[in-house]
Amino acid sequence: QSALTQPASVSGSPGQSITISCTGTSGDVGAYDYVSWYQQHPGKVPKVLIFGVRSRPSGVPDRFSGSKSGNTASLTISGLQTEDEATYYCSSYTDVNRPAHVFGTGTQVTVL
Amino acid sequence: EVQLVESGARLVQPGGSLRLSCEASGFTFRNYWMTWVRQPPGKGLEWVANIRPDGGDTFYADSLKGRFTISRDNAKNSLFLQMSSLRADDTAIYYCARDTGNFYVDSWGQGALVTVSS
Numbered sequence: 001q002s003a004l005t006q007p008a009s010v011s012g013s014p015g016q017s018i019t020i021s022c023t024g025t026s027g028d029v030g031a032y033d034y035v036s037w038y039q040q041h042p043g044k045v046p047k048v049l050i051f052g053v054r055s056r057p058s059g060v061p062d063r064f065s066g067s068k069s070g071n072t073a074s075l076t077i078s079g080l081q082t083e084d085e086a087t088y089y090c091s092s093y094t095d096v097n098r099p100a101h102v103f104g105t106g107t108q109v110t111v112l
Numbered sequence: 113e114v115q116l117v118e119s120g121a122r123l124v125q126p127g128g129s130l131r132l133s134c135e136a137s138g139f140t141f142r143n144y145w146m147t148w149v150r151q152p153p154g155k156g157l158e159w160v161a162n163i164r165p166d167g168g169d170t171f172y173a174d175s176l177k178g179r180f181t182i183s184r185d186n187a188k189n190s191l192f193l194q195m196s197s198l199r200a201d202d203t204a205i206y207y208c209a210r211d212t213g214n215f216y217v218d219s220w221g222q223g224a225l226v227t228v229s230s
């Protein structure tokens with residue numbers, strides 16, 4: 001159960017679009033459409049943004065979108081806003097050895 | 113409103129044991145998978161364990177090597193994490209979380225800080 005790989009940081013200006021990648025293996029991201037994305041502001045609990053690769057819970061703005069290609073999932077934030085500055089984590093289900101979940105390494109998003 | 117409230121956190125010596133509790137309210141606890149996730153200070157999230165709604169199956173992160181046990185009491189709407197042989201790298205905020213059953217977490221407790229130090 002190795003952590004999924006994310007870039008350490010991504011930045012963009014207000015109004016721009018940014019994409020965060022999440023690279024796993026054929027045993028997790030590549031095997032199941034059970035990728036989720038979480039946003040965490042400093043000192044706060046994580047909040048789910050995306051589940052099932054591309055579905056958004058009610059209340060999450062449609063500026064957040066998810067996708068997947070092979071072993072890599074992506075989160076795109078369109079129309080970047082200052083309140084989007086936070087750390088983002090992907091997560092995937094895996095059952096290579098036993099059923100488990102694995103998180104990504106986390107990406108700090110900075111709004112310039 | 114879904115509420116998850118952790119308790120039991122404290123400073124513990126290396127090699128010691130600790131039991132965390134999580135009291136759930138605002139939803140039908142016995143219908144949901146439940147999960148523990150931890151986050152070392154200043155670091156990323158790590159999935160620890162989860163448990164089926166009826167408590168019949170439990171799953172753990174490989175890194176724990178059998179030191180942690182997740183359990184639940186559906187009659188008391190409570191989730192537990194028994195931790196033993198604690199090490200310094202177990203120091204973290206431990207979050208109790210509700211798993212939707214679709215392989216993602218939609219509600220989190222505020223977290224309980226466990227510090228392992230002599």
